[in-house]
Amino acid sequence: MLATVDAQKPAGQDFEEIYRTHYRRVLNLCRYLLNSLDRAEDAAHEVFLRAHSRMDTYNPALPLSSWILRIASNYCIDILRRRTRERRIVDEAPVETMDVPSNASGPLTEVLLEERGHDVRKAMAGLPEKYRVPLVLAYYNELDYEEISGILGVERTQVTLLIFRGKQQLRQRLAKDHGKERKR
Numbered sequence: 001m002l003a004t005v006d007a008q009k010p011a012g013q014d015f016e017e018i019y020r021t022h023y024r025r026v027l028n029l030c031r032y033l034l035n036s037l038d039r040a041e042d043a044a045h046e047v048f049l050r051a052h053s054r055m056d057t058y059n060p061a062l063p064l065s066s067w068i069l070r071i072a073s074n075y076c077i078d079i080l081r082r083r084t085r086e087r088r089i090v091d092e093a094p095v096e097t098m099d100v101p102s103n104a105s106g107p108l109t110e111v112l113l114e115e116r117g118h119d120v121r122k123a124m125a126g127l128p129e130k131y132r133v134p135l136v137l138a139y140y141n142e143l144d145y146e147e148i149s150g151i152l153g154v155e156r157t158q159v160t161l162l163i164f165r166g167k168q169q170l171r172q173r174l175a176k177d178h179g180k181e182r183k184r
Helices: 002-008 015-034 037-053 064-090 107-126 129-140 145-152 156-183
Strands: none
Touching (some): 015 037, 037 064, 064 145, 107 156, 129 156
16 A cells, blocks of 8 residues: 555655645745635645645646645635635625735845735735636746636636736725825
């Protein structure tokens, strides 16, 4: 039985190594999609459980990171769909905003980037799910439109349109927030 499991592992890696290598990226994807660090941590662990149980479906011809991120994206999208359905039934409160630390280097740069990053995260969190998800997949996880199309189950042209409209709304929100700051 152990030999079968070992044969399914990509390039001789054990699953603990796969987990250590990809955990941070999976966690960040989940955090941006779910707008909550707590939910993201739970989701990331579930993603790795699913990846471990489905290792036999992994195609070694494709990058392992893309395969794991696809599992993470699909899982988070399922959570969002369930949450949307639950909100309709229960009329739940809006999603909490996230607070993601910056990885900037200098003190002034760090402050400026954190300030701008907070604005962008706040604006992203306020976007409708149908625009936020493709933007996160494209810009935070660097997936191409074909991969996003496969994850979301829509045509590539629809992905292009969703990202275009999402960026428009994001710019409008940022400009509106920036205008409010100038008036202060």
